[in-house]
Amino acid sequence: MSDSTVPQHSMLATFVLPIARALRLRGVDPIPLFEECGIDPAGLARPDWRIPNVQGDALMHLAIQETDDEAFGLLAAQQLQPQVLHGLGLAWLASDTVLDGLRRLTRFGQVISTGANPALVEEGDRVHVVLADAPGADEVVPAAIDYSVGMISRMCNLTLGEFIAPLSIDMRRPAPGEPQRWEYELSCRVNFEAEVTRITWASADIQDPLVTGDSELARVNDEQSQAYLDSFLTHSTTRKVVNEIVNRLPDGPPSQEQIASDLSLSNRTLQRKLKEEGTSFMDLLQDTRLQLAQKYLKQPTRSVLEVAYMLGFSEPSTFSRAFKRWTGKAPVEYREEQQSD
Numbered sequence: 001m002s003d004s005t006v007p008q009h010s011m012l013a014t015f016v017l018p019i020a021r022a023l024r025l026r027g028v029d030p031i032p033l034f035e036e037c038g039i040d041p042a043g044l045a046r047p048d049w050r051i052p053n054v055q056g057d058a059l060m061h062l063a064i065q066e067t068d069d070e071a072f073g074l075l076a077a078q079q080l081q082p083q084v085l086h087g088l089g090l091a092w093l094a095s096d097t098v099l100d101g102l103r104r105l106t107r108f109g110q111v112i113s114t115g116a117n118p119a120l121v122e123e124g125d126r127v128h129v130v131l132a133d134a135p136g137a138d139e140v141v142p143a144a145i146d147y148s149v150g151m152i153s154r155m156c157n158l159t160l161g162e163f164i165a166p167l168s169i170d171m172r173r174p175a176p177g178e179p180q181r182w183e184y185e186l187s188c189r190v191n192f193e194a195e196v197t198r199i200t201w202a203s204a205d206i207q208d209p210l211v212t213g214d215s216e217l218a219r220v221n222d223e224q225s226q227a228y229l230d231s232f233l234t235h236s237t238t239r240k241v242v243n244e245i246v247n248r249l250p251d252g253p254p255s256q257e258q259i260a261s262d263l264s265l266s267n268r269t270l271q272r273k274l275k276e277e278g279t280s281f282m283d284l285l286q287d288t289r290l291q292l293a294q295k296y297l298k299q300p301t302r303s304v305l306e307v308a309y310m311l312g313f314s315e316p317s318t319f320s321r322a323f324k325r326w327t328g329k330a331p332v333e334y335r336e337e338q339q340s341d
Contacts, residue, residue, distance in 0.1 A: 009115035011056050012086070013039070013049040018079035019063060019147075025075070026067040033062045040246060042310075045295055047086060048228065050239065053115050060143040070176050073143035074185045077150025082158060085112060087228065091221035092155055096213035098206035101159045102129055104218075105152065108225040116148075126167065127206060131197040142173035145197055146182075152199060153186060161212060163187070166201050170194035237263075237273040238284065245288045249312040253289075256281040290326045293319075297335045304331045 016039065020030035034041050037058040043049045064072050082089030088108045095101035102120055106129070109116040121128040131148060149169060157163050165187040175192035176182065182190045244262045248254040259281065260270040274280055289311050296307040308319035323331050 009053045009113060010050040011053050011113040011115070012084075012111065013044050013051045014047070014084045014086070015112060016051070016056055016059060017044060017084055018081075019059060019076045021079040022072065022076040023063055023067070025079075026069065026072075028063075028066045033059060033066065036062060038247075042292070042296070043246060046291075050243070053113060057141050057144055060141050060147065064143055070143075070178070071146065071181045071185065073146025074150045074182070077147050077154050078185075080151050080154055082155065085155075087221040087224035088112065089155070091218045091225065093159055094212070094214040094218040094221070095159055096209055096215060096218075098156050098159050098164065098201075098210070099127060099203075100213075100218075101155065102127070102152075102206070104222065104225075105129070105155075108222075108229060111225050111229055122203070125203050127201050127203050129199045131199075142176075145171055145173045149186070149197065149199060156201075156206070159212075160210065164201070164205055166199050168200045170196065170198040170200075172197045237270070238277050238279055241270070241274065241281065241284050242288050245285055246292070249289070249292070250310055252312045252314070253285060286326070289322075293323055293326075293331070294334070297331055298338050300335075300339065304335075307331070 016034075020034075023030040023033065031041055037055045039051055039055050039059065043051075060073065063076070064070065069075065082093045085092070088104060088111050091108075092101040092104050095104060106118045106120045109118040117132050119130045119132060121130060129152060131145075149171065153166065168189045168191065169182075169186055170191045171182075172194050173192060179190065179192065240263055241259055244259045245254060248258065248262075256270065257267050260267045263270065265273070271281070274284070293307060293311055296302050296310060297304075302310075304320070305316050308316040311319060313319035313322070320331055323329070323334070327334060329337070
């Protein structure tokens, strides 16, 4: 039994998209691996969707097994685009200097993962980013460390618009079978089995003003990241409930009692927590079904029958009546309007 006093950390679901791209590059279909880890592929289309860190780690384990590539985490990082990190990625890209981008990482790192605790240390002519675990963070697999380090390196390169090599990298992971691959991919000396993961740059290399810097664009996305982070940390029960609803929907609409049990809460405690966050279980159930219905209906490959069953409706006619009650339109009518826009 898990210890309920230990926080269950989560990560942006879109953070696994580069992993999917890397799997495809290796000729592996990522969907079965997602499903084996309990990751709903449909949920990846939601910009604010989050998954437990343990699912991301499990996906990394499977990816390495399927590809037989111990450096898979570095390959996945090379596929990352700033949009995967949402507002943080766009603000990072618009930073005035590479150093400003790293400051944004340390300020908003929990947007990516609540288990992340990045710190920026400026020491003489060197700057370090230290990736220490937050208290209660899930134990990460070596490939997850590779992925995090590779992601930071890639974002620095994208921000600068050209390649920039760190002076050195320390990794809190066992030495791989071919350590030279890490030094080749990261273009610097890499020390394994370190106490903490740390990336070190020369200050002069990351403090020059960038012609691509856009302080206004960066500020707007900073505000978005802060609002998202505030909302996520404040309304964690709501998000957990929505996650469990989505997981159970294909088997039929779950009851409040079922969701409370999934979250190891009493029914009364769950009801109280949701009320404190300004919502209710029935509101969340309806809103989740509506949002998923609209998303699925925009996908021409899904039939109305399939959408109905995915949302837990026993009959398509029941789904059609509910959808018309929610939107004033029949599912087919809604789909036709979306395709004509």
